[in-house]
Amino acid sequence: MTDHTEAITTARDEAGEARYDRTAFLVMLAILVVAPAVVYPVFLMKALCFALFACAFNLLIGFGGLLSFGHAMFLGTAGYLAAHSAKVWGFPTELAILTGMAASTVLGVFAGLLAIRRQGIYFAMITLALAQMVFFYALQAPFTGGEDGIQSVPRGKFLGMVDLTNNTAMYYFVLAIFTLGFLLVYRIIHSPFGQVLKAIRDNEPRAISLGYRTDRFKLAAFVLSAALAGLAGATKAMVFQLASLTDVHWTMSGEVVLMTLLGGLGTVFGPVVGAFVIASMEHYLSELGQWVIIVQGVIFVVCVLAFRRGIMGELEAWLRGRRK
Amino acid sequence: MFDISIPALSGQLLIGLINGSFYALLSLGLAVIFGLLNIINFTHGAQYMMGAFCAYFLLNKLGLGYWWALAIVPLAVGASGVVIERLMLSRLYKLDHLYGLLLTFGLALIIEGAFRFQFGSAGLPYAMPESLTGGFALGFMYLPGYRAWVIVASLVICLGTWFLIERTKLGAYLRAATENPTLVQAFGVNVPRMITLTYGFGVGLAALAGVFAAPIYQVSPQMGSSLIIVVFAVVVIGGMGSILGSVITGFGLGVIEGLTKYFYPEASNTVIFVIMAIVLMIRPQGLFGQR
Amino acid sequence: MKLKMKTLVAAAALALTAGAAQAQISGNVVKIGVMNDQSGTYADIAGPGSTLAAKMAVEDFKAKEKGLNVEVVFADHQNKPDVGSQIASKWYDSDGVDVIVDVPTSSVALAINQITKDKGKAFLVSGAATSDLTGKSCSPNTIHWTYDTWMLANGTGTAIVKTGGTTWFFLTADYAFGHALERDTEAAVLKAGGKVLGKVRHPFPSSDFSSFLLQAQASKAKVIGLANAGADTTNAIKQASEFGIVKGGQNLAGMLVFLSDVHGLGLDKAQGLIFTESWYWDLNDQTRAWTKRFVAQNGGKYPTMVHAGVYSAVLHYLKAVAALKSDDGTKVIAKMKEMPTDDILFGKGTVRADGRKIHPAYLVEVKKPSESKGPYDYYTVRATIPANEAFRPMESGDCPLVKKS
Secondary structure (H helix, E strand, O other), rough: OOOOOOOOHHHHHHHHHHHHHHHHHHHHHHHHHHHHOOHHHHHHHHHHHHHHHHHHHHHOOOOOOOOOOOOOOHHHHHHHHHHHOOOOOHHHHHHHHHHHHHHHHHHHHHHHHHHHOOOHHHHHHHHHHHHHHHHHHHHOOOOOOOOOOHHHOOOOEOOOOEEOOHHHHHHHHHHHHHHHHHHHHHHHHHHHHHHHHHHHHHHHHHHHHHHOOOHHHHHHHHHHHHHHHHHHHHHHHHHHHEEOOHHOOOOHHHHHHHHHHHOOOOOOHHHHHHHHHHHHHHHHHHOOOOHHHHHHHHHHHHHHHHHHHHHHHHHHHHHHHHHH | OOOOHHHHHHHHHHHHHHHHHHHHHHHHHHHHHHHHHHHOOOOHHHHHHHHHHHHHHHHHHHHHHHHHHHHHHHHHHHHHHHHHHHHHHHHHHHOOOOHHHHHHHHHHHHHHHHHHHOOOOOOOOOOOOHHHOOOEOOOOOOHHHHHHHHHHHHHHHHHHHHHHHHHHHHHHHHHHHHOOOOHHHHHOOOOHHHHHHHHHHHHHHHHHHHHHHOOOOOOOOOOHHHHHHHHHHHHHHHHHOHHHHHHHHHHHHHHHHHHHHHHHHHHHOOOOHHHHHHHHHHHOOOOOOOO | OOHHHHHHHHOOOOHHHHHHHHHHHHOOEEEEEEOOOOOOOOOOOOOOHHHHHHHHHHHOOOOHHOOOOEEEEEEEEEOHHHHHHHHHHHHHHHHHOEEEEEEEOOHHHHHHHHHHHHHHOOEEOOOOEEEEEEEEOOOOOOOOOOHHHHHHHHHHHHHHHOOOEEEEEEEOOOOOOHHHHHHHHHHHHOOOOOEEEEEEEEEOOOOOHHHHHHHHHOOOOOEEEEEOOOOHHHHHHHHHOOOOOOOOOOOOEEEOOOOOHHHOOOOOHHOOOOOEEOOOOOOOOHHHHHHHHHHOOOOOOOOOHHHHHHHHHHHHHHHHHHHOOOOOHHHHHHHHHHOOEEEOOOOOEEEEOOOEEOOOEEEEEEOOOOOOOOOOOOOOEEEEEEEHOOOHHHHOOOOOOOOOO
């Protein structure tokens, strides 16, 4: 789906890319480490969770070529399970997050098996329909609390030592999770598995003719994406101590598409940038109510018409042009 | 649960048909647009909503009633569709179809947000046309006259559209233009204009459904978004390019949903999606699709 | 020597109290945060009107003359608990907001209830309905002002049965709030000697009720109880009129209906609807005078009971702050429970230990179009439920704050 006009890269180009990536990563990390001194930590945590969500989504669309319009089902399901396990079963925070992640992974397997059979528009429609079913289930199931959601989720202590009710401590915990998730996505993208995935994205019939079981690769990518989206959702539930219907609603699926599109489909840092931009916009424009939705729509339209590579995509293309 | 009374059941079936007419009308517009242009028109729900609002304004600002609205609204909203196609959609034909989906999704957000900003969410009342109030005491239920009108009118429109596209020369040109635009253009047919008009026509159908909805559902900015996802499911089940498929599926699913509301109402929201998941597994191109 | 000691101690005491008094109004400003749905389903019920009501209360309180700096801010929670929680946390943590007011949508109110308790601030609920706020979720930092589900269910249920509506059929929104409304109303109906002939749960939200209304019609119950709210209620009412339900002799009972809903429906569709509210603009000269002021600044839209509740709550809050010379949340709420309330809208009343504000409730019926003499002249008051009967008895609420005797 991304228009990749990459020339065949040489080993030197690849080393250059790796150096660029490393520098960018360190800069990003440095900014994030000092940010809470200047910016409200709860907002930063929200942005980080969405950034991880967008990275997970980007894995599927940017590198797998599959547009899922139902990714909220993973975010929300993990959130509900994490919240429930922390509040009702008394799990400590880390274990609750892992529980949530496990739930979304399982959901990812089932959803993937159904959805992978089709491509393109049909794939998007199936994921949308599945997400709708999850939404209506969440609306009616007693354990999710329906409209109320699961509230007053306790945060507890990390490893029994660090008190997570302190927002600053929680921030660094969330930052650690985000960094792990981000690095994992990076590893996947640059691994042999990732290369095959990109090949499938670019030309599936050729990949099949080379002997690859493309269905398996696509399913694996789907499940990985679901798991990481679940990690984001579970963490988010612990940050806000609340799991609600918003996280399984189809507008949330639309938002992650927006973040990734704006940031740059198929780029490494794009989803992070896109998530921060959208989260900031929602935060600072929240007093304007409906204008947030209108602005989101405008960004969609503008990106699709004139800005398809997204912020990081355009930036990287410009940098690459300069390097040559 | 199974002590069915035939009168009650017949009532529910009739209600199901009425709802089915809305599904059929809306999925008709979507199927025309997708079948002929390969665009997923996510804006369809917003255009349906604009149709209802347009009818409201015609009545309350210009004093033009329901029957005027039926004629004017599809043209007005259809014209806005033409503008969208000319300015934005036409640039995306060379790209992956998913970009069209994203564009129309963004447009839907803009339109719905703008209407919500302007009108709030409470909804506006639209008076039912005098000639259609009252109803028929059918014995097993009281059928409001307006609902009977909706069934009849949508059947006529659906069959009329099908006939237009599948059986007339104009329709033949349209179908040919989608399959091989260059060749058809070489024959002197203005293909871009046909595409634009087709999109406008699909949008007009959505707006017409909006006018039908105005007297019985609240005219509110979110009336489209709650409906649109269900209609997508209908179109996917029917087979995304098949016009007859969408119409039959629309009516059929309306009936199935109606029955679910009677036997197991809690599931009536999800039943269409469950059916869609099943159909996609067994027959991925939809019940009537050919791809 | 002794004199010097005494003066020293006296001076020290004076200095301490003076310093302490200044420090007790945080940031030297009493900041009131009005949080509700500014542009969505509940915008007309609360929305910008509530901000206006709060500002009117600050004006009428004459804060400046009493030496208090008062500021009113507002935010849109979009009916989402996560958005509401984030705004509340930010307001309390970094914006110096001392009290949050209004908050329709019970799920958001419950979230804010918890946050307010954790941070020791104050929360005055006008818009939300759940009676849990003075029940199992009661808190020393929250007062539930205008109405709640118990009052609605009991008022409407009992009163209708007493006036002859003895058989009921419920149309319930299939989610927690709808179930709660149905449960409470059913209990009230049965207690008053009525019968429930059937119920049907409709998906939430729904736009088409024809199938459920048919079932209600077939049951031949005298009263069809609409255990839902917002767009569901108005859509159901609209379609009921289409199917000739009221003309066929059945009455519709709305469990949660506001003046703005009736306005949106129009009298020809809403006539005959019976429900309970705790305030109406046309009750007496004082409410009418206040309404006139409100309407002039609200673009011609008349106030709902939620707006009136915000006004009354903010006024009482400011009185308590002035008396205590402090805006410490827990202390002010305790003071508000101590002081009896008195304002031009609700008259005299009290706040109970469980945080429930007590005032009379009114059973109203929507007028026929021919009976209405002016804009928003929509209700006939059918009965007044005295304050001590209108709300759930304190002992039955499971509120941990209430000592069981």
